[in-house]
Amino acid sequence: MDLGLKRKRALILASSKGLGKAVARQLVIEGAEVILSSRNADHLKETAEELNQLSEEAVTYFPADVSKKDDLDALTDFTRLHFGALDILVNNAGGPPSGDFLSMADEDWQRAFELNLLSYVRMIRSAVPLMEKSGGGRIINIASSSIKKPIDGLVLSNTFRLGIVGLTKTLAGELAGKNILINTLAPGRIATDRVAQLDRQKSERTGVAIQDVRTQSEAEIPLGRYGRPEEFARVAAFLASDVCSYITGESLLIDGGLVRSI
Ligand SMILES: NC(=O)c1ccc[n+]([C@@H]2O[C@H](COP(=O)([O-])OP(=O)(O)OC[C@H]3O[C@@H](n4cnc5c(N)ncnc54)[C@H](OP(=O)(O)O)[C@@H]3O)[C@@H](O)[C@H]2O)c1
Structure with a gap:
């Protein structure tokens, strides 16, 4: 199936390695143009060079810490200058620290909120006007299987990932009129x-x-x-494409059957 991703413009957060990189790779294979972002500029450069082997000059990058508002504003400015408009946003971030409830202080909660929820809010707010310029778009929010079944020892993740689900469901309604579809992907153990x-x-x-x-x-x-990162990425590519035209506000587990909830 041709996903129709050729020349689509995608911004992928936290993408120098892991799931973000795998999604970037898959989108490049499908013909999209990609901006990578994460904190370490050297790692980003390496990843961009590797992906540009697949399709010359399809990939560029801009370093940003997603938990910092100024960094996200600078990334938005770069995206506006580089692409002019945007078709695809993939929200992602590093995982919060593990630990039980009683081991977490206010600062831990605040940091995890800024890293794993507020960064998604901020990026969506910046991306919507750029997507309106291209007549619509697709937003994918990477969360965790903890949205269906809490994971022992990951209280910060268990709490803030559910915020992503509420946000996604709410924005599916608010953004549908702008032809922007938004979904959550929930990896199990990739x-x-x-x-x-x-x-x-x-x-x-x-x-x-x-x-x-x-x-x-x-x-x-x-x-x-x-799971293999490319197994996750292929689902993301589908949700990022115009072929995905009637799914919005959904949360999809990619977990090999791990979570047994109905
Ligand atoms: N893999 C799974 O099966 C799984 C399951 C459930 C949930 N998740 C969640 O999915 C997300 C991605 O996981 P992953 O497995 O791909 O992790 P990973 O392999 O550790 O990769 C994390 C990526 O995020 C970047 N990053 C980390 N902190 C950042 C920050 N503050 N600002 C910008 N970029 C940042 C890292 O680059 P820099 O360090 O250079 O910034 C790196 O590119 C995490 O939140 C993780 O908890 C993953």
Whole structure:
């Protein structure tokens, strides 16, 4: 199926590696033009060079910390200058620290709010006028399977990801008249550095060998393995495309069957 993504203009947050990078890669394969962003300029440069091997000059980048308003304003200005308008926004951020409720101070809650929820609010507010210029658009908010089933020891994630779901559902109504469709993607356990780090932390906490932590974790997944980033990215590419024309406000799990809720 041709997704019709050729020459579409996409801004992808937190995309030097992991899920964001995989989505960028898939969009480039489909012919889109992409702005990458995350904090470390050297990593961004490397990723942009790698993706430009797939399609020359399809990718550029601009460093920004999504938890800082000034950085997001500068990223919006760069996007306006580079593209003029915008077709696709993929909201993403680093994961918040793990830990139980009683270990979290006000500052931890504030930081996680700014990183994992307010950054999405701010970027959508900046992107909508740019999408109106191109007659509409697609917004994808990356969250977590914790929107369906809270994950032990991730109280910050469990709390703020649900805010994304409420935001997405509300904006599906408010933005439909502008031809902007918005959806949430909820990864379960996709094999990225973030998941490897969580496994490592669990291994240190419990004394179980890291490989056994992963084996036990994979055994909970009906498909019996962690997902591959490109499996996540292909779904994102569909939701980012015009072929996805009648789905908005939805939250979609990409978890190999992990969450057993109906
Ligand atoms: N992988 C999964 O299965 C899974 C499951 C549930 C939820 N998630 C969530 O999905 C998101 C992406 O996960 P991932 O697995 O792709 O993580 P990852 O492999 O650790 O990649 C994180 C990316 O985010 C960037 N980043 C981190 N903090 C940032 C900040 N403050 N501002 C801008 N960019 C920032 C990093 O680059 P810099 O460090 O250079 O900024 C990097 O490019 C996370 O929020 C994670 O918790 C992932």
